Amino acid sequence: MTSPPQSTDILVVGAGMSGLTAASSLDPTRFQTLVIDKSLKIGGRLASKKLGNARFDYGAQFMTAREPQFLSLIKACEELGIIKQWFTSDSGKQQGHPRWCGSSRMTAVADHLAGSLQFYPGLRLATIECINDTWLARMSSGEEIFARALLLTPPVPQILELLKISDIKIAADIFDRLDRIKYEKCIAVLAHLKGPSTIRHPGGMKFSEGQISWLADNQQKGISKVPAVTIHGSVIFSEQHYHSDRQKSGTLLLEAAKSWLGSGVSEFQVHGWRYAKPATVDSERCLVINRMPPLVVSGDAFGGPRVEGAAMSGWKAAETLNGLLP
Ligand SMILES: Cc1cc2nc3c(=O)[nH]c(=O)nc-3n(C[C@H](O)[C@H](O)[C@H](O)COP(=O)(O)OP(=O)(O)OC[C@H]3O[C@@H](n4cnc5c(N)ncnc54)[C@H](O)[C@@H]3O)c2cc1C
CATH class of the missing domain: 3.50.50.60 (FAD/NAD(P)-binding domain)
Structure with missing residues (x-):
């Protein structure tokens, strides 16, 4: 180096x-x-990684743009093909800010x-x-x-x-x-599936209750050639399990997400974000x-x-x- x-x-x-x-x-x-x-x-x-042929965004999942300066950056990146619009609202809601993601992975923006x-x-x-x-x-x-x-x-x-x-x-x-x-923690699971997930179009699901806060199908998102799901533990789950055995915490989240994982998981990795998002902002x-x-x-x-x-x-x-x- x-x-x-x-x-x-x-x-x-x-x-x-x-x-x-x-x-x-x-x-x-x-x-x-x-x-x-x-x-x-x-x-x-803005973190992405591969497990075999499966590619995952496992930190930030998408970007929203409310400020003109940031929207200009997003638009410039979109013109270059670095960013694309993933979807426009949370599932179940009629309208919302467009959700932008890296065309190949979130890290591409960086x-x-x-x-x-x-x-x-x-x-x-x-x-x-x-x-x-x-x-x-x-x-x-x-x-x-x-x-x-x-x-x-x-x-x-x-x-x-x-x-x-x-x-x-x-x-x-x-x-x-x-x-x-202070920051919220987040335990993320990167699950390479044996077959397609059953996560609904457009491939991102937000949860306000339970052990999971977010599920993303990276294949539907267009960044993985093979079935690959990112699971984010909820703030409470991640706080409670942050210092526990990572494989065990990952297994609990896979169990909680089971009904969206189709024919099952071939391999998985777990990542702990100690400082995922600030809960208070200056x-x-x-x-x-x-x-x-x-x-x-x-x-x-x-x-x-x-x-x-x-x-x-x-x-x-x-x-x-x-x-x-x-
Ligand atoms: C699981 C998760 C999901 C998220 N989902 C979304 C989302 O969907 N949409 C959204 O808009 N935001 C999301 N976020 C938040 C978003 O990712 C962050 O707000 C943003 O990326 C923070 O950028 P930053 O530059 O402030 O900090 P960071 O990206 O954390 O950058 C800080 C850098 O400093 C480096 N560093 C630390 N200490 C040292 C040192 N001593 N020496 C050298 N380098 C050091 C680190 O390695 C790191 O690269 C999510 C975050 C997480 C973790």
Whole structure:
């Protein structure tokens, strides 16, 4: 893997929707921007994977677009064939916002945004230190990057942990705002089926009661060549079973979804999202923790608990950094 440069103007931590929209809107004529992520994959909670020939979206399932800026991005991606409209309303409801999804998988949106960005996967930010008006970012693998400004986009509890370990003092009111942000967990099951599911057209079902919150048929969605179902545990189920044996929790969800799984499951995997969606959202679209050198945080906990919210927060963070950094 290529090593990152030892210094940059702006270091964006996290290659999810927020980090990618921010990085692609930072002024390239004035700043060099690097994006890092602890994961080897791009997209964060825009997550897709394959089990044999079966392909699954197992994080965000679709995107809605209420804000003109986000709708423009969606439309541009649709024209390029990266995004398509999946369906227009929850089953049973007559009308609703169009639900957009990646034509091949949700991660394709992140791949598109990453475009020509300088992205370094597999780098976990471990600590930060302010030295002579510059941030020194130390990775757990030993690399060090000096940056004139930092944008942090991980889930807020992970940001607070990083600030604590790094012994960074922040104003009490800012700490309280960050500390108030809590997340829902989600246990996701990726089930490769022996035959077609019995999930009704268009292949997505939302539940307001019981152990399951969402079922998606990735074959009907058009991203898997073979029968592949994503099951999301409800908030209560996921909270109760998050620390239990994953295979057992997965088996319970498969049992609960049995009547939609047709002739049965050939193999399955379970993924636990510790920070699936923020249950509380801050009143501002991004938060400046330190003005000089700039330390800014963004993500869905600021813009709203969905892909669109993360993007709006990223754009706001870029606007803020473009203004703060000389
Ligand atoms: C199961 C599930 C279902 C969902 N369904 C929908 C849906 O249908 N529609 C919708 O609009 N939204 C949905 N969401 C929410 C949506 O996915 C998120 O709101 C959005 O993707 C968040 O983007 P983000 O950039 O704020 O955070 P993330 O995508 O979490 O990005 C943060 C990134 O930071 C990286 N990171 C963390 N710590 C470090 C570190 N120390 N060093 C380096 N990198 C680090 C992470 O690896 C991650 O890639 C769902 C989420 C989940 C989990």
